[in-house]
Amino acid sequence: MLQGLIKKEDLKKLIASVKKEGTFYGLIRGSEGLSLSELGPDDEVTLDYSNFKMPPKRQFFPFSEVICTYEDESMTDLPLSEEKAVIFGVRPCDALSLLYLDKIFIDEKFTDPYYRSRRDNSLIISLACREPLKTCFCTSVGASPAGKKGADILAFEVKDSLLFEACSEKGTRFMENYPAIFKKPGKADIKARDEEVSAAEKRVQTIDLSGITEKLQGCFDSPLWEEISQRCLGCGVCTYTCPTCHCFGLYDEKVELKGRRIRVQDSCMFPSFTLEASGHNPRTSNEERMRQRIMHKFRYTVENFEDIFCVGCGRCISNCPVNMDIRETLAEVIK
Amino acid sequence: MNNIEIKLKDLVKDLFAGEKIDVLIGYENGSLPLRSRPCFVHSAGEVDRLVWNSYCTNNLAVYLPRIFQRQEHKKEETPPPRVGIIAKGCDARSVVGLLKENQVIKENIIVIGMPCSGMIDPAKVEAALDGAGPYSCQGEVDGSLEVTTSSGEKKRLKREEVTAEACLECSHPLAEGADLQIEGEPKEACDERYEKIREFEAKSTEERWQSFVKEISKCIRCYACRQACPNCYCKICFVDQTKPRWIGASDELSNVMIYHIGRIFHQAGRCVECDACVHACPMDIDLRLFTQKLVKDVKELFDYVPGLSVEELPPLWTFKQDDSQSFITEP
Ligand code: SF4
Ligand code: SF4
Ligand code: SF4
Ligand code: SF4
Numbered sequence: 001m002l003q004g005l006i007k008k009e010d011l012k013k014l015i016a017s018v019k020k021e022g023t024f025y026g027l028i029r030g031s032e033g034l035s036l037s038e039l040g041p042d043d044e045v046t047l048d049y050s051n052f053k054m055p056p057k058r059q060f061f062p063f064s065e066v067i068c069t070y071e072d073e074s075m076t077d078l079p080l081s082e083e084k085a086v087i088f089g090v091r092p093c094d095a096l097s098l099l100y101l102d103k104i105f106i107d108e109k110f111t112d113p114y115y116r117s118r119r120d121n122s123l124i125i126s127l128a129c130r131e132p133l134k135t136c137f138c139t140s141v142g143a144s145p146a147g148k149k150g151a152d153i154l155a156f157e158v159k160d161s162l163l164f165e166a167c168s169e170k171g172t173r174f175m176e177n178y179p180a181i182f183k184k185p186g187k188a189d190i191k192a193r194d195e196e197v198s199a200a201e202k203r204v205q206t207i208d209l210s211g212i213t214e215k216l217q218g219c220f221d222s223p224l225w226e227e228i229s230q231r232c233l234g235c236g237v238c239t240y241t242c243p244t245c246h247c248f249g250l251y252d253e254k255v256e257l258k259g260r261r262i263r264v265q266d267s268c269m270f271p272s273f274t275l276e277a278s279g280h281n282p283r284t285s286n287e288e289r290m291r292q293r294i295m296h297k298f299r300y301t302v303e304n305f306e307d308i309f310c311v312g313c314g315r316c317i318s319n320c321p322v323n324m325d326i327r328e329t330l331a332e333v334i335k
Numbered sequence: 336m337n338n339i340e341i342k343l344k345d346l347v348k349d350l351f352a353g354e355k356i357d358v359l360i361g362y363e364n365g366s367l368p369l370r371s372r373p374c375f376v377h378s379a380g381e382v383d384r385l386v387w388n389s390y391c392t393n394n395l396a397v398y399l400p401r402i403f404q405r406q407e408h409k410k411e412e413t414p415p416p417r418v419g420i421i422a423k424g425c426d427a428r429s430v431v432g433l434l435k436e437n438q439v440i441k442e443n444i445i446v447i448g449m450p451c452s453g454m455i456d457p458a459k460v461e462a463a464l465d466g467a468g469p470y471s472c473q474g475e476v477d478g479s480l481e482v483t484t485s486s487g488e489k490k491r492l493k494r495e496e497v498t499a500e501a502c503l504e505c506s507h508p509l510a511e512g513a514d515l516q517i518e519g520e521p522k523e524a525c526d527e528r529y530e531k532i533r534e535f536e537a538k539s540t541e542e543r544w545q546s547f548v549k550e551i552s553k554c555i556r557c558y559a560c561r562q563a564c565p566n567c568y569c570k571i572c573f574v575d576q577t578k579p580r581w582i583g584a585s586d587e588l589s590n591v592m593i594y595h596i597g598r599i600f601h602q603a604g605r606c607v608e609c610d611a612c613v614h615a616c617p618m619d620i621d622l623r624l625f626t627q628k629l630v631k632d633v634k635e636l637f638d639y640v641p642g643l644s645v646e647e648l649p650p651l652w653t654f655k656q657d658d659s660q661s662f663i664t665e666p
Contacts, residue, residue, distance in 0.1 A: 023420075029466075032553055033466065033619065034466055048465070049465075049466060050465075050466070050467045050485060053557075053617065062410055063555060063556075064584065064586040064587075066585070130484065130486075131467070131484075131485040131486045132340060133468060133470070133485050134367055134368065134469070134470050134485065135367065135468065136473075220473045230375045231372065231373040231374065231375065231398075233397065233559070233562040233563055233615070234562055235557060235558065235559035235562035235563065235615060236557050236558070236559070237557050237559045237615070237617045240555055240557045240617070241617055249584070251583075251584035251585075253583055253584070253585075256582075261588070262585045263587075265583045267557075271575075272575050282456040317366070317367070317470055317618045319613035320565060321369060321393070321559060321563050321611075321614060322372050322373055322393060323365040323366060323368075323370050323372040325365075325366035327366070328366055333363055
């Protein structure tokens with residue numbers, strides 16, 4: 001496992017080197033708050049944050065994208081992305097979410113070329129968490145503050161430096177490319193890192209999810225859903241900000257025989273999600289929609305992909321306008 | 336438990352005991368520090384869940400049309416419920432609007448007015464803590480909230496610095512037309528408002544347009560602002576209609592703009608400035624600026640303030656020969 005130490009101030013050098021071949025995305029605090037943005041060597045990379053609002057899925061699965069245009073009989077696919085990108089500062093929970101999205105978009109039978117080209121062309125450098133939030137529960141769903149899954153490189157803050165640790169072949173190759181930038185870490189650095197990691201892990205609140213999938217298999221018609229969903233506004237913020245939610249709709253915008261096809265994020269919390277062409281809607285109530293969201297993440301994905309599609313990032317909790325807390329919902333189901 | 340909370344619980348217990356209501360919409364403790372959240376109480380036995388504190392930010396009137404607009408298959412089984420609702424000044428004004436627009440059954444609701452002293456805005460708290468939510472709150476001392484951040488640091492937040500904008504500028508903190516009133520000291524009404532609006536108005540057309548564009552380009556079109564608003568009860572919002580489709584699906588600015596212009600104008604003479612939309616927006620968009628501008632215009636042009644009287648006809652329902660026409664030609 002390749003390790004390398006880089007002074008925080010030397011990140012600029014790394015950004016400058018990466019920029020020769022591609023784009024470097026990192027976090028900056030701008031007028032619109034904290035967001036993942038394209039960085040230049042003169043930008044101040046922020047390391048001081050818990051997590052950022054819009055999950056990294058947006059890099060690969062944008063809110064909306066034109067996928068093809070057509071005129072008369074001919075159709076043209078939009079060109080695939082060739083941008084080489086390094087994405088720095090993703091939290092370990094969010095890095096794991098990308099592996100789940102891969103299961104959806106890079107399937108043996110059906111591969112989404114747009115998603116795939118962006119994924120293939122990027123390198124993920126996660127940044128280990130030191131200060132888990134009140135809403136974090138990653139360790140209960142297979143992620144952790146220093147989890148490596150989904151990362152090519154995992155970085156740790158160690159005093160005035162960052163300790164990079166390669167987690168994939170791609171990550172190793174990347175680090176080998178810049179021998180002048182990375183120094184060999186000392187024993188004290190590794191020790192400091194280990195202490196930070198175990199302290200952070202201990203601070204994450206846990207929930208007991210044992211048997212959740214089996215429980216959900218038995219409670220489709222439970223009155224629980226009505227009870228739980230009463231205060232839900234059906235706004236969909238929980239799904240739009242969830243790193244693993246991946247539903248989309250396709251829309252044609254055309255004038256006579258000329259037009260374009262657009263893919264736009266959709267959400268099962270919207271009534272229009274299940275509206276059929278006939279005008280019939282098989283899922284008419286909030287309670288059915290809430291049931292779908294929970295069932296999909298904690299039961300259907302387990303049945304289909306053997307994974308719970310939740311990484312415990314807590315965005316659905318912190319962003320919900322009426323404080324629906326998925327941890328409480330799951331506890332109700334298990335009860 | 337504070338005094339007001341005790342009075343409130345006693346009153347609600349009486350309502351259930353006297354079989355006056357089937358359900359009460361109120362607030363309970365949330366799962367996060369500095370958060371209370373809407374809850375539905377169905378019997379006297381559940382009343383102790385209710386809370387009243389500085390974190391009751393949500394506008395509860397949003398649930399009323401939904402309660403009465405129940406699904407068709409359920410309508411026959413049971414008559415519409417009798418609903419009690421806890422109301423701050425703004426919630427009560429929203430109820431007045433809903434009554435005026437025939438969205439709720441007057442005989443079936445009991446509005447319980449609360450003496451509101453202003454609510455804490457979780458987004459302001461987050462901003463004061465550098466973008467992270469508080470890890471815990473130790474309570475309020477000398478007008479300051481004592482909170483601990485996720486890094487374990489203790490901080491004091493001055494109450495007025497984290498009070499919601501809507502509350503700082505609230506003109507009607509007391510639910511005046513409420514059916515029942517919980518006694519207490521509400522905050523003082525604010526009549527020095529619109530400072531930001533005047534600044535906005537002073538800008539050139541181009542600058543105003545640019546600031547509108549800048550704000551709404553953050554929008555992800557989740558429509559949480561619509562869902563949180565008691566006035567947005569349409570069964571199918573214009574943005575969701577497909578025949579015709581009024582608005583394109585992509586996130587191009589022109590689409591986002593159509594939604595916002597539509598939403599803002601549908602609030603003319605109706606918005607009570609509660610900021611339910613602002614608090615719901617995950618992108619921290621300053622929606623207040625635009626709807627408040629309309630509130631000010633409607634007041635100045637038609638001398639009308641929404642949500643104060645069920646009988647008074649709103650300006651968009653009426654046409655008077657001497658109605659102001661200035662806005663028709665002036666940008
Ligand atoms: S964010 Fe909250 S209110 Fe909105 S749809 Fe999700 S659970 Fe419901
Ligand atoms: S369900 Fe909630 S906690 Fe889980 S990954 Fe999605 S947003 Fe994060
Ligand atoms: S069905 Fe709902 S919960 Fe599942 S991925 Fe789609 S939006 Fe998310
Ligand atoms: S809540 Fe905010 S992001 Fe969502 S549609 Fe409204 S303005 Fe846009």
